[in-house]
Amino acid sequence: MSEGDGPQDFMSVLKQTKAKQEEKKVVIKSKKEKEKEKKEKEKQRKKELAAKKKAKQQEQKAQQAAQNQKNADDAAKAKEEKNSKKADSDSPRETPAPASAAAGKKGKGKKINPAIAALRKQMELRKQQEEEERLLQEEEERLAKEEEEKRIAEEKQLEEQKKLKKEKEKARIERLKAEGKFLTKKQKEEKKLQERRKQQLLQSGNVSVAGLKADGSKESTQKKKIVYGDKKKKSSAERAAEKAKKEEEARKKAEEEAAKAAAAKAEEEDEDDDLIDDWEAMALDDDEEEEEEEQTATGEDWSAKAEEEEKESSEEKQNESSETPASTSAEPVYAEEIEEISTPGAAAKSSGKNDLRSPICCILGHVDTGKTKLLDKIRQTNVQGGEAGGITQQIGATYFPMTAIKQKTKVMEKFEENISFQVPGLLIIDTPGHESFTNLRSRGSSLCNIAILVIDIMHGLEQQTIESIRLLRDRKAPFIVALNKIDRLYGWEVSKDNSFRDSFAQQTQAVKSEFEDRLSKIKVQLAEQGLNSELYFQNKNMAKFVSIVPTSAVTGEGVPDLLWLLLELTTKRMSKQLMYLSEVEATILEVKVVEGFGYTIDVVLNNGILREGDRVVLCGLNGPIVTNIRALLTPQPLRELRIKSDYVHNKEVKAALGVKIAANDLEKAVAGSRLLVVGPEDDEEELMDEVMDDLTGLLNSVDSSGRGVTVQASTLGSLEALLSFLKDMKIPVMSVGLGPVFKRDVMKATTMSDKAPEYAVMLCFDVKIDKEAEQYAEEHKITIFNAEIIYHLFDAFTAYQEKLLEEKRKNFMEFAIFPCVLNTIQIINKRNPMIIGVDVAEGSVRIGTPICAVKINPETKQRDVLLLGKVVSLEVNHNSQNIVKKGQTAQGVAMRLEGPSGAQPVWGRHVDEKDKLYSLISRKSIDTLKDAAFRDQVPREDWLLIKALKPVFDIK
Numbered sequence: 001m002s003e004g005d006g007p008q009d010f011m012s013v014l015k016q017t018k019a020k021q022e023e024k025k026v027v028i029k030s031k032k033e034k035e036k037e038k039k040e041k042e043k044q045r046k047k048e049l050a051a052k053k054k055a056k057q058q059e060q061k062a063q064q065a066a067q068n069q070k071n072a073d074d075a076a077k078a079k080e081e082k083n084s085k086k087a088d089s090d091s092p093r094e095t096p097a098p099a100s101a102a103a104g105k106k107g108k109g110k111k112i113n114p115a116i117a118a119l120r121k122q123m124e125l126r127k128q129q130e131e132e133e134r135l136l137q138e139e140e141e142r143l144a145k146e147e148e149e150k151r152i153a154e155e156k157q158l159e160e161q162k163k164l165k166k167e168k169e170k171a172r173i174e175r176l177k178a179e180g181k182f183l184t185k186k187q188k189e190e191k192k193l194q195e196r197r198k199q200q201l202l203q204s205g206n207v208s209v210a211g212l213k214a215d216g217s218k219e220s221t222q223k224k225k226i227v228y229g230d231k232k233k234k235s236s237a238e239r240a241a242e243k244a245k246k247e248e249e250a251r252k253k254a255e256e257e258a259a260k261a262a263a264a265k266a267e268e269e270d271e272d273d274d275l276i277d278d279w280e281a282m283a284l285d286d287d288e289e290e291e292e293e294e295q296t297a298t299g300e301d302w303s304a305k306a307e308e309e310e311k312e313s314s315e316e317k318q319n320e321s322s323e324t325p326a327s328t329s330a331e332p333v334y335a336e337e338i339e340e341i342s343t344p345g346a347a348a349k350s351s352g353k354n355d356l357r358s359p360i361c362c363i364l365g366h367v368d369t370g371k372t373k374l375l376d377k378i379r380q381t382n383v384q385g386g387e388a389g390g391i392t393q394q395i396g397a398t399y400f401p402m403t404a405i406k407q408k409t410k411v412m413e414k415f416e417e418n419i420s421f422q423v424p425g426l427l428i429i430d431t432p433g434h435e436s437f438t439n440l441r442s443r444g445s446s447l448c449n450i451a452i453l454v455i456d457i458m459h460g461l462e463q464q465t466i467e468s469i470r471l472l473r474d475r476k477a478p479f480i481v482a483l484n485k486i487d488r489l490y491g492w493e494v495s496k497d498n499s500f501r502d503s504f505a506q507q508t509q510a511v512k513s514e515f516e517d518r519l520s521k522i523k524v525q526l527a528e529q530g531l532n533s534e535l536y537f538q539n540k541n542m543a544k545f546v547s548i549v550p551t552s553a554v555t556g557e558g559v560p561d562l563l564w565l566l567l568e569l570t571t572k573r574m575s576k577q578l579m580y581l582s583e584v585e586a587t588i589l590e591v592k593v594v595e596g597f598g599y600t601i602d603v604v605l606n607n608g609i610l611r612e613g614d615r616v617v618l619c620g621l622n623g624p625i626v627t628n629i630r631a632l633l634t635p636q637p638l639r640e641l642r643i644k645s646d647y648v649h650n651k652e653v654k655a656a657l658g659v660k661i662a663a664n665d666l667e668k669a670v671a672g673s674r675l676l677v678v679g680p681e682d683d684e685e686e687l688m689d690e691v692m693d694d695l696t697g698l699l700n701s702v703d704s705s706g707r708g709v710t711v712q713a714s715t716l717g718s719l720e721a722l723l724s725f726l727k728d729m730k731i732p733v734m735s736v737g738l739g740p741v742f743k744r745d746v747m748k749a750t751t752m753s754d755k756a757p758e759y760a761v762m763l764c765f766d767v768k769i770d771k772e773a774e775q776y777a778e779e780h781k782i783t784i785f786n787a788e789i790i791y792h793l794f795d796a797f798t799a800y801q802e803k804l805l806e807e808k809r810k811n812f813m814e815f816a817i818f819p820c821v822l823n824t825i826q827i828i829n830k831r832n833p834m835i836i837g838v839d840v841a842e843g844s845v846r847i848g849t850p851i852c853a854v855k856i857n858p859e860t861k862q863r864d865v866l867l868l869g870k871v872v873s874l875e876v877n878h879n880s881q882n883i884v885k886k887g888q889t890a891q892g893v894a895m896r897l898e899g900p901s902g903a904q905p906v907w908g909r910h911v912d913e914k915d916k917l918y919s920l921i922s923r924k925s926i927d928t929l930k931d932a933a934f935r936d937q938v939p940r941e942d943w944l945l946i947k948a949l950k951p952v953f954d955i956k
């Protein structure tokens, strides 16, 4: 893979895909939004109308005003003319006012009349207009009021409806709870999905599958439909509605998260105002939170899933009994006929009622606990003639049909009655460890139905055991513990391939005691991880207690118990999960080059059928990959997987099994991502979006502050595991990537060099690092941590951070002033050097701490801080100390101070025994203590003391 087309664009691929999804979100509006929009449009329209009306009125008014003005001018002119005429005709004497008034009166009666009339007319007109305006205004106000009232009434009604609905819902939930039928939202969604899947299964049953021949007959094409998931059965309108709903939910969630983030940010800002208070509060909260978490973790995850399953399976039984006879009868035909042409052992006959598929099992544990050996032992058939057991090697997995399991668990008959299981067999993933477990995932949850966590009885819980527990918990995967290497207990009597109980009964008392001792220690260790555990045959509550099976991978003791328990738990407690579904559910475990086939993907088909020629969509590093299945390969029976080109070509394969797919364009396929089949009614684009969801989800792990480490992993599963681990460890992530590390990935990390040097690192999980990238990292001082074990990565990173902090501590030591209050007992030496006997009243006094007295000047009322000097030595009972804490000694502490040259205050003059002495704290010293380099060293009492001392030094 070259850098140019490599995964360096991973973040931008993610961002682009997400942006595309967001864009779509904007276009699709909910019904409520549409109504709101409609109302707003109506409002806007009314507003515009009112505005037009007003504008018209104003225009009229203006015209009227102009007219009035003209009339007034005319009237005035007429009057003027008349007066001048009168003056001319009467006498040249000045007209006395009354005469003129009389003349005016006379004039009014005869000639001024038109002007007055015009004025009157104007006034009337104006009045009329005003009246009209008033009425219009009133009408508008009335309308607005009415509208407002209507809106309020509607809102009220809506509110009441909501309230009523809520109350009803509450009552319903109460009722359901009382009846024990209450389902959470998730459970409901799952139930719905199951229903839909069942529907399809039923529908598929109606289609004759006898036509599953290579001739591509009509029947065969019809039947093909059954493979496709629920999405494909929906009309595009339904799909759009569902999508809109989903997006609406996502949007709401995003908004909530944004609000939360904003609140958190606001809090952070507030923090600056009163740092110490908040810091203390934060520290206290942290402690409480941790305690709470520990309490709730105890066995809950395990029990939740199993209980959920139990409840569901009882519901399922009810549903089954109400199924139509036609549909139930259709199922077995489907299962049987497929079996004929699927890979050997891929499916067995199943009853019409319970068409279950084989459970999938993974093995996890610390290195050298015996995972591989145990797997080999389980695989090893102790049945004569090997093939009789029918154990088949698949791609990345081994398949155990029921006949083999029955033979292998025969020794259990002595202890367990009725060993019969309804599943066709068991599929155990061949590669033990995190890698396969983390990749066996779909949308964050595990496709592994049950896991075996191997613990070495001689070593107990180790780092990777704890990491495995965390992973299993994260993915909510049920598991059992194989307490391996019991044959190493001193004096153990071997009874090959026997059941544990039988073997154990034959052991000496000393062996039994050692076993009990070690077992109880390991139980305590598991409890420390929040897990209740019990020996499987003493476990009365499988839902709350993890079962422990003692085993030996060397002698085979306990292996029958292990197999028996795996099936007992999966079939009896998780049958719903194992319901065979026609919808294809498949995950890519590995991407490999195989001679003669080019790039291939190893896939675990969890559900459904895959056929040669199927068009499939999968997640690629640079975007979705759409291709056609060229070959479906499984290994030759009883042959070593590694022997090249010894593959069987299958026309089709049925879940559950491991299969290798050869197709074009698989080079950039992402291990750990889903594989979807494009059906005839499917929108390929939609599936492409869907498959990329797995990747865009990763962006949520990227810290919004833009600060954090750069993370790179080999597969989607391991990247998710690493991200979840970093989240737990509160290590922020700035950028994520998949596949080998190239220069461009390192360049991203360099952006942290100035911003947050402690994060200018790359945490890489099981990936190759390109030479050029390595060189670039070295030049730019970017540390690349690469490990195959998450814990090792974390250890290396924390060690690196500690080193940085240590450097910081060294550089900022002089500003890290811890608070203390001292009472002077005695002046031992006034000057050169100043030695004082003190009692530590509060906090702690340390070498290097500047000591001062604070006096208020009686005249100026000013605060005088008198620095006595820095502590250069501390002695208690003639023993030197680096630090003396409050209450540490009842005797005094002899404190030697090295004064600030010349300006040292004089005892008796500037300070005396009555003055309290303090460590000289400041805003800078407080901030330094708050830094990660010192934070851990500051106890809560010191923060309280700092808070109390702030007014003494007038620190804001």
Ligand SMILES: Nc1nc2c(ncn2[C@@H]2O[C@H](COP(=O)(O)OP(=O)(O)OP(=O)(O)O)[C@@H](O)[C@H]2O)c(=O)[nH]1
Binding pocket: 365, 366, 367, 368, 369, 370, 371, 372, 373, 374, 432, 484, 485, 486, 487, 488, 551, 552, 553, 554, 555
């Ligand atoms: N005595 C004894 N030795 C065992 C048992 N199981 C495994 N061993 C030995 O322990 C060593 C490690 O066993 P593996 O099966 O390689 O362990 P693993 O967990 O697969 O180790 P990794 O692949 O490194 O993670 C080998 O030498 C085994 O022979 C056991 O039950 N009893």
